Amino acid sequence: MKIDLHCHSHFSDGSASFEQIILLLTKENIKHFSITDHDYYGGELNAFFLPQNLTYYKGIEISAKDYKTNKKVHLLGYGFDHQHKRLKEYTDHYYNIRKENSKNIINSLIKEGYKIQMEDFNYRLENNLPIYKQHIMVKLVEKGYTERIYGQLYHDFRANGFFEDLKYIDYKEAISLLKDIKAITFLAHPAIYNNWDILPGLVKAGLDGIEAYHKRHNQEDIKLSLEYADKYCLLVSGGSDYHGNYSSLPGHLGVDVPDNYVKNFIKAIKQNDITK
Numbered sequence: 001m002k003i004d005l006h007c008h009s010h011f012s013d014g015s016a017s018f019e020q021i022i023l024l025l026t027k028e029n030i031k032h033f034s035i036t037d038h039d040y041y042g043g044e045l046n047a048f049f050l051p052q053n054l055t056y057y058k059g060i061e062i063s064a065k066d067y068k069t070n071k072k073v074h075l076l077g078y079g080f081d082h083q084h085k086r087l088k089e090y091t092d093h094y095y096n097i098r099k100e101n102s103k104n105i106i107n108s109l110i111k112e113g114y115k116i117q118m119e120d121f122n123y124r125l126e127n128n129l130p131i132y133k134q135h136i137m138v139k140l141v142e143k144g145y146t147e148r149i150y151g152q153l154y155h156d157f158r159a160n161g162f163f164e165d166l167k168y169i170d171y172k173e174a175i176s177l178l179k180d181i182k183a184i185t186f187l188a189h190p191a192i193y194n195n196w197d198i199l200p201g202l203v204k205a206g207l208d209g210i211e212a213y214h215k216r217h218n219q220e221d222i223k224l225s226l227e228y229a230d231k232y233c234l235l236v237s238g239g240s241d242y243h244g245n246y247s248s249l250p251g252h253l254g255v256d257v258p259d260n261y262v263k264n265f266i267k268a269i270k271q272n273d274i275t276k
Contacts, residue, residue: 001262002254003032005057006076006188006211006239012037013132015244021253026051030254032262034059036076036239039094040130041087057269058082061188063094063166064174072193073171076211076237077183079269084181095130097166102131105162109136115143133163134246150248171198175205184268186237189214191221196228203232208268213238213255235268236261 008014009021016024018035025033035042036059050056057078064073080087102121109116120139121131137149146153157163169177178185186209187195187202199207212225213236229236238257 001032001257001259002028002030003257003262004030004239004242004254005032005034005059005078005237005265006036006061006214007033007242007253008037008061008244009035009042011035011042011129012040013134013243013246015246016242018042020244021242022050022054024253025054028252028254031055032057032266033253034078034239036061039063040091041082055266060087060183062090062174062178063168064171065168066171066195066198069197071195071198072165072168073174073195073198074188074193075171075174075178076186076188076239077178077181078186079272080178080181080183082181086177087181090177094166095128098130098132099125101166102136105133105136108162114140114145116140133157134243138246149246171202172205175202175207179206182272184208184235184265184272186211186235189216189241190225190228191217196224199228199232203234207232207234209235209237209265211239212236212261213257215240215251215255235264237265 007021010017021035031053032055034057038061041060058080060077062075062077064075066073103118106116106118116139121135124131124135134149137154140146140153141149175185185207187199187207188211190196190210210225210229212222212229226236228234238255240251240253240255242251242253
């Protein structure tokens with residue numbers, strides 16, 4: 001079955017609006033989906049009219065880190081209590097951090113002679129949307145400084161320290177957050193950050209599933225993910241990690257996931273206390 005339980009909207013670092021994503025899902029005949037924006041929940045989707053054959057699951061992607069190995073760890077949460085105080089505290093905190101980080105980046109670029117200013121991002125600021133490095137690069141493309149988002153200029157900025165990673169929470173704290181808000185919790189794309197070694201600890205902390213089917217997972221990655229799923233009795237999910245025009249790689253919504261895994265995911269969501 002073709003599903004997509006991992007995609008990003010303009011509420012984080014994706015280029016597409018909710019409406020655009022819904023249209024694309026309908027075009028691709030995808031019936032089950034979740035929008036999992038980074039450290040942000042755009043619950044406004046609940047107010048949108050969805051076609052009867054399209055089922056939406058509340059989602060979020062939490063950015064974390066394993067500070068023992070210095071590896072990034074991304075965790076996906078589904079079907080949670082979106083009104084939980086701890087979730088709001090977390091998302092507000094990272095919104096403010098990203099806003100301050102963006103100001104620092106833009107001020108550094110101004111000092112280097114780039115004609116860019118915070119007012120260029122008024123739409124996002126006025127709508128309380130976080131500013132990501134992709135948005136800064138898009139503005140530099142519009143101003144003629146580079147031809148594409150992930151060109152040489154982007155890599156120069158990374159090398160020169162303009163685009164430093166934020167200080168993320170430890171992955172154990174991240175999974176604690178997700179369990180507190182009653183989320184069905186998955187490890188996202190384990191092969192990308194080579195997170196296999198922390199899986200036992202994640203399971204002990206309450207991990208429910210693993211994202212085996214991902215557009216950047218090869219057959220060996222999928223096989224290993226499924227082996228871990230069998231070993232630890234984990235649910236299995238899949239997603240495209242769609243970012244629209246803000247992706248470094250071309251891609252479309254949807255990945256093929258065996259029906260039995262999809263049915264088990266839906267069953268777990270229905271059994272969860274928070275389903276609306």
